[in-house]
Amino acid sequence: GENVEQHPSTLSVQEGDSAVIKCTYSDSASNYFPWYKQELGKGPQLIIDIRSNVGEKKDQRIAVTLNKTAKHFSLHITETQPEDSAVYFCAASDTGTASKLTFGTGTRLQVTL
């Protein structure tokens, strides 16, 4: 089955700096890669996703890149703000099968003033 590794487990950045979270996956059949943000006491919220036919996707301050050859994908947050502080999860799935997601173990991002 799929295995997703996520690094780092914690990340502290100063407000205004960029943050990068990286994930690797094992199953070359995986073709869908979402990212979730989880704030304290809440459920995960889908913030951006990318499919394997695209190498990069941006949404305002958030971007995701995908390297299919190396089987890794990354979340980039620019101009970080205190409200970006949360736990971020990556995930991967093969939408051609049962579309079951395999999640990474999460990155706790803290944006300091």
Added chain:
Amino acid sequence: DADVTQTPRNRITKTGKRIMLECSQTKGHDRMYWYRQDPGLGLQLIYYSFDVKDINKGEISDGYSVSRQAQAKFSLSLESAIPNQTALYFCALHYEQYFGPGTRLTVT
């Protein structure tokens, strides 16, 4: 997301008790999922349902059962709760695009 409701939000129960966690949605999606979250382990899939007549086991289904009473309702049961089932439980919809607020379950 207010479109996905989970009850109860917090529950403390004793070993051996049967407990049911409920999920209801107003978004009209067919696909519903139950996930468990433990610190440092991410989210693990317990069961999923693609429609009312379709129930499938996830990676950690042992000790759990589910019922899809209607398109809008998907319940998770712990037949005989044990302490290592203490965790956060999340219901999700539609290719995991929407998650509920979660139920914090403690088994003593």
